[in-house]
Amino acid sequence: MRKKHLLIYAHYYIPDVASTGQIIKELAEGMLDQFYITVICVVPSYGGVIEEEYKTKRFYFENIHGVEVIRIRVPEFTKADKVSRVKNIVSYFFGAMNATIKVKNVDYVFSISQPPVLGGLLGVWGKWTRHAKFIYNIQDFNPEQILAVNYSRSKVLTGSMLAFDKFSCRCSDLIITVGRDLVDTVNKRFQNKRVPKTVMINNWIDEKEIYPLEKDHEKVLEFKKKYHLENKFILMYSGNLGLYYDLENILKVIEIFGASTKTATGKEVCFVFVGAGTVQHRLEQYVKEHHMDNVIFIPYQKKEDLIYSLNAADVHWVVNAKGIKGVSCPSKYYGVAAIASPVLGVLEKGSEIRTIIEETESGLVVDPEDYETIKNHIQWFIDHADSKELIEMGYRGREYLIEHLTRDLSIQKYKEEILRL
Structure with a gap:
């Protein structure tokens, strides 16, 4: 049986320090025995600043520990500036859509819930354009997260976000959440009717890299x-x-x-x-x-x-x-x-x-x-x-x-x- 190809959409990937980027890195490398894996992500920029080496081309192609990585050039941003963050995120979204066609023989697309809502829509795009199975990995629910901290009070915005993300859930072949309470949220979204297939798998830390040390180390x-x-x-x-x-x-x-x-x-x-x-x-x-x-x-x-x-x-x-x-x-x-x-x-x-x-x-x-x-x-x-x-x-x-x-x-x-x- 041929080894199948898994395409992952991940907003951030190593060397960025975002926790989701680290999770996806270890997940991708840990599944290389079963899949050929390509990751589509932004150029290193979690802090908002982009190194000169990533400012000249639209796409950058790398191989990191056996994982093929396509990086999207995005504009710099300031975390406190909503407008600059939106520009950065939208640039990744459209860049990732274009990068999708550069990946051949896709059997599965895997997308995380970052950036909010757009991460799920990228998975739908990959499923439709590559005729692949879509796995939606929900690390955070939006707009629920935005509503919880009153980041936006626009009912039009949050209502649209919820509609789009429920659409992504419906289009998925499998939803993977990272907590039992997040599984409950999927059920509530669909009022326990025609709920998309959902499982829970905990996140992790590499216990071989992070472990107790003596205080006098x-x-x-x-x-x-x-x-x-x-x-x-x-x-x-x-x-x-x-x-x-x-x-x-x-x-x-x-x-x-x-x-x-x-x-x-x-x-x-x-x-x-x-x-x-x-x-x-x-x-x-x-x-x-x-x-x-x-x-x-x-x-x-x-x-x-x-x-x-x-x-x-x-x-x-x-x-x-x-x-x-x-x-x-x-x-x-x-x-x-x-x-x-x-x-x-x-x-x-x-x-x-x-x-x-x-x-x-x-x-x-x-x-x-x-x-x-x-x-x-x-x-x-x-x-x-x-x-x-x-x-x-x-x-x-x-x-x-x-x-x-x-x-x-x-x-x-x-x-x-x-x-x-």
């Missing part, structure tokens, strides 16, 4: 020294500083724990944000104006250095804003579990990651916008700093990940589901 100490974090008790948020996490209000809770806050063992308590995003400037401005000297912002780390920054923390935040249940699933949890860190989860009841944390007892969880309980949970972690209880909490999360949420297990499920079509 040379590279972990080097990271701490670089950002003046030596001998501190660190509560870390690592990931996108975007609209969907209620970080501005959480920061106001953090303000209660001033620079003089210490653990029972005498360590200063420090709150660290690693990443970048739409609300970063507002967070930094608030910290500056309120003289929050124990709050530190650190840029995204290179993929090869992520293990060191994650292991530098004593506790990790995993948060979503209210209304995100069934809409999005914070993949940052998998990295946190992989390094055996206890979790402070601000997540809605019934959401995929909160359910895992509760089932494994690997952290403390609280509903979004319950700021009093968030404060109490922070205090609990401070009171239990460096305790055996905290260490065991983190390792329960890792043990569950190794048994149920490894990269190989999830990728095998992807291969089996696609080949059943």
Whole structure:
């Protein structure tokens, strides 16, 4: 039997640091034993800036670890500027449509739900033009995500977005979501009538690349020294500083724990944000104006250095804003579990990651916008700093990940589901 060809539409792909880009990279490389794979994506530009080497041609053709990659040139953008972001996204959409004809012998098209709505429509385009089976991988639901944070109040816009994305769902041969609560959203969209075939497969982290390190590991100490974090008790948020996490209000809770806050063992308590995003400037401005000297912002780390920054923390935040249940699933949890860190989860009841944390007892969880309980949970972690209880909490999360949420297990499920079509 001939090896079949799978075409993947992915807005971002390595070396971009977008979490979906990393997931797609590992998925593509992990399925090369069953498929010839081509990825259509933008030139490296997750931060908005494009290197000179990617500014001269319309398309760039690369082979990365056996995966054929077609990159689309797009205009630069600023994350805080909606107009520039729209131009960037639309350029990718039409560029990807044109790039589709450059791929031969397509048996399956696989598209993720990024960019919002357009990702699904690209999958429909690929299905129709290449007469292929269409797998729609929904990482986030839109316009539900937009509505949850009031990013747009235009009923015409959000109504149109929902109609188009339901159309993409109907056209798909298979929908793959990343959480049990997201499967529920598919059912609700179609009011449990003529629901497209849907399965759930968890996202993952490569547990062979991200794992626990000793606190005195040379590279972990080097990271701490670089950002003046030596001998501190660190509560870390690592990931996108975007609209969907209620970080501005959480920061106001953090303000209660001033620079003089210490653990029972005498360590200063420090709150660290690693990443970048739409609300970063507002967070930094608030910290500056309120003289929050124990709050530190650190840029995204290179993929090869992520293990060191994650292991530098004593506790990790995993948060979503209210209304995100069934809409999005914070993949940052998998990295946190992989390094055996206890979790402070601000997540809605019934959401995929909160359910895992509760089932494994690997952290403390609280509903979004319950700021009093968030404060109490922070205090609990401070009171239990460096305790055996905290260490065991983190390792329960890792043990569950190794048994149920490894990269190989999830990728095998992807291969089996696609080949059943």
